[in-house]
Amino acid sequence: MLKFVVRRSALAVLAIVVVMFVLHIGVFYLGDPFASEDEKVVPPKVRDALRAKFGLDEPFHVRFLIYLKNLFTGDLGIDFDQRRPVADMLAATVPNSLLLAVLAIAISTVIGVVAGVVAAVWRDSFIDTLITTGAVVLMCIPLFVLATALRRQLTGLELFGTEIFPSLPRRFGEDVPRYKEVLLPAISLAAADLVFVARLMRTSMLEVLGADYLRTARAKGISERRVLFKHGVRNAIIPVVNHMGIAVGILMGGTVIVETIFQYNGVGFLFLRAILANNRPIIMGVTAYAAIVFIVVIALVDMLSAYLDPRIRLN
Template sequence: MRKFVLLRTAQALLVFVFATFVAYIALFELGDPFASVGEKVLPPRTRAILHETFGLDEPLPVQYLTFLGNLCTADLGIDFDRRRLVSDLLAEALPNTLRLAALAFALELLIGIGAGVLAAVRRASFWDTLVTTSTVVLMSIPPLVTATFLRDRLSGLRLSDITLFPTLPIAFGHEPHWAQLLVLPAISMAAGSAAFTARLIRGSMLEVLESDYVRMARAKGLAPRKVIFKHALRNALIPFANLATINLGALFGGALVVETVFQFPGVGYLFVRGLRDLNTPVLISIVAYSVIVFVVLIALLDILCAYLDPRLRID
């Protein structure tokens, strides 16, 4: 088991270095952030000073190695736009993205597992048809379409004198509470994932409900609710548990589109604004930490699976 953990850790480090280096090259190819474009005109002397200040006059490999060294000390540099510490920008945006991902994941579990269990227990009924049909539809719709539809139809919705969802785009100088901005993006992110979860749980539940130990539980006269939730659902969740970690990482990726559509002040929206302004320190910092989160989640999942199943270990 120790050998497997060491090997998996080494693989994770290699993936991180490769992914961040490729991202660094891609960002370098976007162009010079201090180039004279349109109405933005900088004298050559000013450009040279800015390049020297931000280390852009160094060769690309040197810039990347410097970035890796700074990453270890959490020194992410200063953004090109507002001259603020990138770590401060991430500290402001990250809690919002975590709230959004947590709510979206909770909705995915609640709706997906509930709908999947209902469809399996009421097999070939109206509810089964409704769940299977709606899940196919939701899985076919990109998050961008779902987010745009909800924004156009529900933003600015009022109930009596209470504004349920703020009007988008947000007016200059108006800062709605983060809780008001949270619901619609979370629903947009959770829709497709909940549909996938529902289909996965339905298939797994149908298989488990036909197993011998569930039939034995029913033959003993146990209550149907106890058979479904204690015996069947517990085992039906095993396939989903193997994908839950990956799906949680995918939710952070989906936040990129959804946060931009809803102008949600999270990491995804910060990344899009940085991409628009060629703000390299912001972009590469977000990419690096996103890779770290995803690689760590996958590595932990592999180690957990190897712990539970000795056949996956390396002797």
């Protein structure tokens, strides 16, 4: 297991360097990232300072090394509008996107896994048909339509005089509890993802239920519940774990559509505002952060999969 972890970590580091190299070329060689454009005017002194910080007056290899050094030391430049460090702006939004990602994946995984197992165990029954039909219907609804519908119907909802979901748009200076603010965006993302989790778990569970080692376990007199959950679900859930890792890696990088619809102060909403304002330092910082997070999360998922299934370590 240790050799697998070391090998997978080395591949992750190599992938990060390669991705940063491509990003470096895209940002610094396809136009000046600090030039004034349209209504965005960058003062000459600020432009010169930024060019010096990122080594734009140095040879190519020196520029890239400076870029990596700044990146891994957390120096992502200064925001054009507020003159704040980009790292500080990311630090203020990353926890919000992380909370949203974890809650959405937790909801979709719990519901999706249970639905997939039930559909597989009672295959071709009314319950299986109901779950499959519901999944197909939900799959046909675009995410932005679902999120918009939830915003229109549920924001400002009160139950017994208590506001369940906060109203949108928010009033200036209104303080909303974190759990209320994140719940509707998380439900939107979870609804879009649990369909895939349920279908994936059902398919994987059906393959496992026909495996020889499950028939052997039953022949030994092991109870059906233990056969299903200890031997069946543990092996069938490996594809779901891989999907969870990919989904978390993507969601931690920000979800532009959902965060914008619900005015959620996450990385995706920050990225959209930076694009609309042509704020290059924030665009660069968010892109680099999202790429690194995705690569690291995928590496951790591979390690977890290898722990659950020792056969993966041998490949």
